[in-house]
Amino acid sequence: MKRHALSTRLWHWVNLVCVVILFMSGLNISNAHPRLYWGKWGFDAADAWLIVPRFPEWSTIPGYYSLAGARDWHTLMVWPFALGLLMMWIAMLANRHFKRDLMTTREEWRWSAIRRDIAKHLRLDFHHEGSKLNFLQKLTYGLVLGVILPGMIVTGMGISPGMEPYLAPLIELVGGRQSMRSLHFICAWALFGFFVLHVVLVLLSHPLKQMRAMITGGRENAA
Amino acid sequence: MQRRGLLAGAAAFLAAGCSKVAESSPGRSLFETAGRWHRGAQRVFGDALVTEYAKADISPFFRGNGSTGVDTPEYAAHQAAGFADWRLEVTGLVDTPLSFSLDNIRKLPQRTQITRHDCVEGWSAIGQWTGPQLATILKGAGLKPEARYIVFRCADTLSGARYYESIDLDDAFHPQTIIAHSLNGEPLPVINGAPLRLRVERQLGYKHAKYLTGIEAVASFADIAGGKGGYWEDRSDYQWYAGI
Numbered sequence: 001m002k003r004h005a006l007s008t009r010l011w012h013w014v015n016l017v018c019v020v021i022l023f024m025s026g027l028n029i030s031n032a033h034p035r036l037y038w039g040k041w042g043f044d045a046a047d048a049w050l051i052v053p054r055f056p057e058w059s060t061i062p063g064y065y066s067l068a069g070a071r072d073w074h075t076l077m078v079w080p081f082a083l084g085l086l087m088m089w090i091a092m093l094a095n096r097h098f099k100r101d102l103m104t105t106r107e108e109w110r111w112s113a114i115r116r117d118i119a120k121h122l123r124l125d126f127h128h129e130g131s132k133l134n135f136l137q138k139l140t141y142g143l144v145l146g147v148i149l150p151g152m153i154v155t156g157m158g159i160s161p162g163m164e165p166y167l168a169p170l171i172e173l174v175g176g177r178q179s180m181r182s183l184h185f186i187c188a189w190a191l192f193g194f195f196v197l198h199v200v201l202v203l204l205s206h207p208l209k210q211m212r213a214m215i216t217g218g219r220e221n222a223a
Numbered sequence: 224m225q226r227r228g229l230l231a232g233a234a235a236f237l238a239a240g241c242s243k244v245a246e247s248s249p250g251r252s253l254f255e256t257a258g259r260w261h262r263g264a265q266r267v268f269g270d271a272l273v274t275e276y277a278k279a280d281i282s283p284f285f286r287g288n289g290s291t292g293v294d295t296p297e298y299a300a301h302q303a304a305g306f307a308d309w310r311l312e313v314t315g316l317v318d319t320p321l322s323f324s325l326d327n328i329r330k331l332p333q334r335t336q337i338t339r340h341d342c343v344e345g346w347s348a349i350g351q352w353t354g355p356q357l358a359t360i361l362k363g364a365g366l367k368p369e370a371r372y373i374v375f376r377c378a379d380t381l382s383g384a385r386y387y388e389s390i391d392l393d394d395a396f397h398p399q400t401i402i403a404h405s406l407n408g409e410p411l412p413v414i415n416g417a418p419l420r421l422r423v424e425r426q427l428g429y430k431h432a433k434y435l436t437g438i439e440a441v442a443s444f445a446d447i448a449g450g451k452g453g454y455w456e457d458r459s460d461y462q463w464y465a466g467i
Contacts, residue, residue, distance in 0.1 A: 024234065024241075025241075029345070030345075032343070033342070035345075035346075037346075040347065040349060041280075041282045041348050041349045043282075043342075043346035043348055058231050058234050058235035059231070059234050059238070061237065061241040063235060063238030064242070066459075066460075067459075068459050068460040068461045068462065069245050071343075071462060073241060073245070075257055075467050076253060076254055076257040079257060159341075160265075160466065161425055161426055161465075161466055162261070162425050162467060163265060163466075164274065164339075165271030165272055165273050165274075165425070166268055166271060172274075177341065181345060
């Protein structure tokens, strides 16, 4: 039996390309006005809750300061990113990947079980019985797939003046357009944090086997 | 240290690769297609209005950006005279070319709206704008059937080039698209475009042309200045559709 469905693997790599380009072009856009505010408006350093550092050119797309160029990449890649996530959710619900592998059970939410899981992770012991993913993995993947990735799309649309007429109640709910913009940055950095953790944990746990599994699918009971 | 160098190297490689793609003509046409998709997706619901705020939401100061004045003796003379002789010409593909004084503009049916201005750079400010709807002026002049875009002529120059902008007829006839002469109940300050500026509320700040001298109906903007439909579009490849 295949470990990872073709749809999962396909989406995983397409999404990686989208997220990397969106993130790096986003850093270029951030350089245009590196201050974050809460509320409906904001333009002054005195009103900012955060002054973002300037990102070096090697980390931005394009590789030099160009707000127009970065916005081109950002608004192009958002299509495969958003449609890919939508299709992944449809596939996950249809092939029961979500129910079988990602949905947490009531027993898993017991504090003693969570503590045991954290302790095992800290010892770099990633073995687990029964289901494909352990509780912390389910929780993290669930948050990324269900909150942070859709959150990137919703907060991104919330910044767009052309979408404003349709999303006004949502924008007001978070406190205004500048709050939406701040949340967009916070989601992006949460995703960056996940990316780093994800890569480190893959490197710490049979990286070649994990990579092969995400490319060819891999087999259960293979090793 | 080594891994960091490797990551930076990979990122720089990607950044350079993307720069190359962006400069190619297939790259450009891909970006333009994406822009059209966004415009189409955003227009699905028609003429919805952007949020209009309460007086209490108005920001304490309305930042001026880009041009914050017009550096000519003519403009200085107009300013000294309270813009009494300022004219707004309506020309191009219209049945009746028109010429408005500031007084004529103030006598048209007025719309007052408290809206949020979103700069492409990321900042926002809220202000109360008053002026006639652009639709009133265009209906008065009568658009010819070939007219597809409205071009805005401005008095200001930036880095040696005359500022101008253009929008499509959907945005031109949107109820919140107005020719504003007042900000927060006072005549427009110079930094915000005195005596007349465009408010096109579903688009980013650079579309809101200041120091307006003319409105021109055209079939295409290909032959105007750099041919991309606006000052920043010509100069720095800013997106012509600025609703994103």
